[in-house]
Amino acid sequence: KPAPDQAKPAEAKPAESAAAPAPAPASTAAPENITGYIDFGYRFIPSGNGDFNVYRSIVNLGQGPKLFGAELTYRPNKNSDAAKFFDRLDFSATSWGGEPYNSARVLMTRSGVYDFTFNYRRMDYFNNLPNLANPNLATGALNSQNARDTERRLFDAQLDLFPNSRFSPFIAFSRDAGDGPGLTNFTNVADEFTSNTIFNDAEDVFRAGTHFNTRTFHMTLEAGGVWFHDDQQVLYNGATNYGNVSGPILGVSQYVTADNQNYDASGSTFFSQASLAWTPFSALTLTGQFSFSQPSLNLVYGQSAAGNLLLESQLLAYTGQSATATGTVLKAHPSGTLGMDLRPFRKLRILQSWYTDRFHVSSNALFVQTLTGVTGLFGAGPQPNYATSTANTDLVVSVYNRYQAETFYDLTSRITLRGGFRQEWADAVIPAPDLQLFGNPELGAEHHGTVLSGIDLRLFKGLTAMAEGEASMGHGSVYFRTGMPDSDKFKTRIRYKPLSSLSLSLVQTWMDGSNSLPGVNSTYSARQTSGSLMFAPREGKRISLTLDYTNSYTHSIVPILDPAYETSSNSLYVMHANTAGAWVDLALCQTWCRGAKLSFGGSLMLNNGSLPTNFYQPRAQFMVPLRPRVTWTTEWRYYGYRETLYPVENFNYHLFSTGLRLRL
Secondary structure, eight states, X not given: OOOGGGSOGGGSOHHHHHHSOOOOOOOOSOOOEEEEEEEEXXXXXXXXXXXXXXHHHHTOOOOEEEEEEEEEEEEXXXXXXXXXXXXXXXXXXXXXXXXXXEEEEEEEEETTTEEEEEEEEEEEEEEOOTTSSOTTGGGTOOXXXXXXXXXXXXXXXXXXXXXXXXXXXXXXXXXXXXXXXXXXXXXXXXXXXXXXXXXXXEEEEEEEEEEEEOSSEEEEEEEEEEEEEEEEEEEEEEEEEOOSOOSOBTTBOOEEEEEEEEEEEEEEEEEEEEEEEEEEETTEXXXXXXXXXXXXXXXXXXXXXXXXXXXXXXXXXXXXXXXEEEEEEEEEEEEEEEEEEEEEETTEEEEEEEEEEEEEEEEEXXXXXXXXXXXXXXXXXXOOOEEEEEEEEEEEEEEEEEEEEEEEEEEETTEEEEEEEEEEEEEEEEOOOTTOTTOOOXXXXXXXXXXXXXXXXXXETTEEEEXXXXXXXXXXXXXXXTOOOEEXXXXXXXXXXXXXXXXXXXXXXXXXXEEOOTTTOEEEEEEEEEEEEEEOGGGGTSEEEEEEEEEXXXXXXXXXXXXXXXXXXXXXXXXXEEXXXXXXXXXXXXXXXXXXXXXXXXXXXXXXXXXXXXXXXXXXXXXXXXXXXXXXXXXXXEEEEEESSOXXXXXXXXXXXXXXXXXX
């Protein structure tokens, strides 16, 4: 509002105007507002011992300058130039500065006009455990033959126009890409030779569509395309590599001096999908979703090797190898689901759903191989170059269906009963096994049912309990050797909140499963009990406490073929673990120490199963406000890892970090 003496400038006297110029009108707009915080600092690793590769495989926190986190919100002045484009801009970031996982997010909106979101995530994956894929560990080799040091970068952006309106189109793009070095094995028929490898893959997805909304009807139509490639190069060129087999096979001592493999897979697909929800009246909601895609894949493969190698099937030794392969794949993939949510009475709710997933995969491939420097075994002497070519065409068809019906009934205001049934059935056509040279395609079928049950109890204020279970009916057929069709599951949960500052919970789950397919006969059993306590008097202003504990037990038996002797055996895995965690936030004082806060706690895991392991992670943090908007923070972390069977993987590392939090 103009100042009073500015209300009628035309009536001001000339002399007075010359002597005292009128002040500029006061601004009526609210000031532009930037709020949020920025956490930054430095992490030190002053001491540590043990296998650093194992530390990186499990923890992988490094030292150096860090942006631990930031959240900023900008609301421009309504009369500013920025307000013409957006009325709110949010930015957040976590764990930047060489951390194994970091992210950033931008959200820009103009009310009723558009919403724009951008997300970025970066993940470093390092895995080099000495006991993983390392048959030479006993000889002192500490590098896994399947090591990885790769990086993944993911980002997605989406623009929604006229959000929450009746007609709301959108457009989006996302990319998932990864690359990095590693180790893998160049595989010959009778031996494996550790080689360097380079991974490189990417997938780009573009999609667009629209939302259509009314009071009773909601529909989304979407279409887009996917383009991807997955490349891997395996290479070795150096000293003689004798592989994993220490002695000669059929009188031939194998080795390579150079090897190279190039995998190049690329493809694309266009897809479309539609989803809808219709509520013709308050007691009934119908839903549906349908999607279709038909990806195509092109494969180009090349291989070469030099050294002294063996082809057992032909009783030949050779010094050089080259091979190429090409192939194409086409996969038609429709899927859909229908659902119903019916409330015929106030106390009764009925849910039904049907889901189908179908795919039809046709492929063809051509493989050509040439061996040079060929010598026959057992004194057969030099032989001409050996060349082979193999062409094949395969067809895989799978149809999977699932129907589920479930009923909820409020027996009283404190008791809700649940009951239902799930039926699954599937058929498949797959190529004959490789060892069956002239066999017909195999036909597979899967069929099994599951009974669902549950109860929810609201016993009295602050105390709730629930129990739910799934029980298989009979012994269903299955065509996946790794499937677990005959399984029973049960879960209970109790929550109690006697005070606004105190809450407790107890959860127990168990599962028993088996696969009775002839030749498989695998079993699986799991039990888990966990409890937690949270205590925060006066909303945690002075002190808060969190405790949790979990006891878990897992037991599985999977029949396998022992590769060393080609005899039947059982793979037994047992895990009996106890994990616990505690965290305390303590406000020290509000006067002389400027409202300092001390937090401490941590977690531990004790496992005495097939791989006895202990893992300790205590942590403490101290925060002191230096100024109204500046807080100094420092933190100590310890990671202690112990393995009984493989003590070479043990490590101990102390981490210290210090920094500032700036509040805007």
